[in-house]
Amino acid sequence: MSQSPHLLTPGQSSMGKTAIVAKGLQKRFKTGRTYIEVLKSVDFDALHGDVTMVMGPSGSGKSTLVACLSGLLRPDEGRVKAMDQDLWSLPSGRIDKFRLDNCGFIFQGFNLFPALTALQQVTTVLKYQGYDVAEARRMAMVALDEVGLGHRVNQRPSELSGGEKQRVAIARALAKQPRLLFADEPTSALDGENGQIVTRLLQRAAKEHGAAVICVTHDHRMESFADRVIHIEDGRILDDRRVTSQPAPAAADRPLIGA
Numbered sequence: 180m181s182q183s184p185h186l187l188t189p190g191q192s193s194m195g196k197t198a199i200v201a202k203g204l205q206k207r208f209k210t211g212r213t214y215i216e217v218l219k220s221v222d223f224d225a226l227h228g229d230v231t232m233v234m235g236p237s238g239s240g241k242s243t244l245v246a247c248l249s250g251l252l253r254p255d256e257g258r259v260k261a262m263d264q265d266l267w268s269l270p271s272g273r274i275d276k277f278r279l280d281n282c283g284f285i286f287q288g289f290n291l292f293p294a295l296t297a298l299q300q301v302t303t304v305l306k307y308q309g310y311d312v313a314e315a316r317r318m319a320m321v322a323l324d325e326v327g328l329g330h331r332v333n334q335r336p337s338e339l340s341g342g343e344k345q346r347v348a349i350a351r352a353l354a355k356q357p358r359l360l361f362a363d364e365p366t367s368a369l370d371g372e373n374g375q376i377v378t379r380l381l382q383r384a385a386k387e388h389g390a391a392v393i394c395v396t397h398d399h400r401m402e403s404f405a406d407r408v409i410h411i412e413d414g415r416i417l418d419d420r421r422v423t424s425q426p427a428p429a430a431a432d433r434p435l436i437g438a
């Protein structure tokens with residue numbers, strides 16, 4: 180496995196380029212004898228270097244959209260071109276490999292393994308991806324340092340606060356330098372201060388690492404960190420607007436959060 184650059188080495192070459200495009204996505208679920216149409220021919224795209232927020236009421240189809248975009252849930256109709264691959268035309272093993280190689284995921288509930296330390300949470304994924312033990316450890320330490328947890332690497336989830344747990348989940352998602360970063364309600368279990376830390380980390384992943392960050396949220400506090408806000412309602416995109424003024428992310432050469 181080749182040497183990985185520093186976690187936040189800018190992915191400048193891809194900045195502003197299209198990372199993912201979806202056309203005509205439709206998804207329905209069977210409930211009892213009837214079907215509910217959850218995505219009604221949704222077109223979507225996201226750029227490298229952008230934080231794209233997907234907002235909308237509960238049940239509007241946000242999580243379903245992200246699942247279809249990220250190779251987790253097959254749409255009934257429509258196509259997804261992600262990193263120049265026609266995602267849903269690939270055999271399922273290649274879709275899994277695509278996710279492993281290109282996608283990072285951050286969820287509301289952190290999804291950490293209770294028995295593993297913060298360091299092990301991150302190295303486990305990297306080893307699964309094919310990195311050897313020493314390289315996985317090095318990359319994990321860089322990632323944990325970047326989220327301000329360099330001094331907490333031997334703690335298990337039960338010994339960490341909610342904000343710290345989410346930062347471990349972010350380190351795990353970012354350590355492999357994903358080109359696509361999907362976050363589903365990453366701040367909803369956090370207080371204002373921790374929510375802002377998490378939001379800034381997502382912003383840095385986009386601005387300094389060139390990831391396309393696609394973030395589902397109800398949290399209007401996150402909106403000011405977005406480059407683009409897409410509003411979805413009842414399975415349709417109602418509004419798609421670019422936000423121009425951005426707070427500058429913290430400098431790349433120092434950790435965001437002082438250890």
Ligand SMILES: Nc1ncnc2c1ncn2[C@@H]1O[C@H](COP(=O)(O)OP(=O)(O)OP(=O)(O)O)[C@@H](O)[C@H]1O
Pocket residue numbers: 208209210215217235236237238239240241242243244
């Ligand atoms: N596997 C499933 N089987 C049946 N119905 C489902 C399934 N997954 C989602 N749904 C339904 O699809 C609709 C959209 O769900 P989705 O989770 O995408 O909405 P959401 O906008 O993310 O909502 P929330 O903000 O509450 O998380 C909801 O009515 C939900 O109950």
